[in-house]
Amino acid sequence: MKTDAATSARMARVRNRDTAAEMAVRRELHRRGRRYVVQRAVLPGRRRADIVFTRAKVAVFIDGCFWHSCPQHATRPKANAAWWAEKLARNVARDRQTDSDLRSAGWRVVRVWEHEPAVIAADIIEAAVTEALAG
Numbered sequence: 001m002k003t004d005a006a007t008s009a010r011m012a013r014v015r016n017r018d019t020a021a022e023m024a025v026r027r028e029l030h031r032r033g034r035r036y037v038v039q040r041a042v043l044p045g046r047r048r049a050d051i052v053f054t055r056a057k058v059a060v061f062i063d064g065c066f067w068h069s070c071p072q073h074a075t076r077p078k079a080n081a082a083w084w085a086e087k088l089a090r091n092v093a094r095d096r097q098t099d100s101d102l103r104s105a106g107w108r109v110v111r112v113w114e115h116e117p118a119v120i121a122a123d124i125i126e127a128a129v130t131e132a133l134a135g
């Protein structure tokens with residue numbers, strides 16, 4: 001696979017933004033007194049969840065707009081367009097499979113886009129944890 005300079009630059013930026021979004025949400029949850037573990041594989045062989053509340057059984061994924069095809073910001077590289085289309089479609093299919101496997105195993109799955117402000121993301125996550133703990 002060849003990637004042109006623009007695509008490589010975009011990928012690098014997106015990776016950094018993923019991390020920054022994740023850190024912002026984690027900081028916000030921590031500030032609110034929520035305790036969690038990070039980067040935990042909830043089910044063997046599946047993508048690690050970004051933030052996990054083990055007692056509540058809530059798995060949180062902060063999905064990057066590019067890699068997970070956010071409806072607002074997804075962009076498609078022009079070089080190797082078919083390859084990218086297939087790869088990104090596979091990512092989305094894998095996400096849905098992960099959701100379904102986790103739910104079958106009794107987990108709640110929360111997905112927030114990286115573009116979501118950390119405060120909003122933390123609100124959504126906290127609501128899911130509270131609901132889960134209430135049974």
Ligand SMILES: [Zn+2]
Binds near residue numbers: 074114
């Ligand atoms: Zn987005």
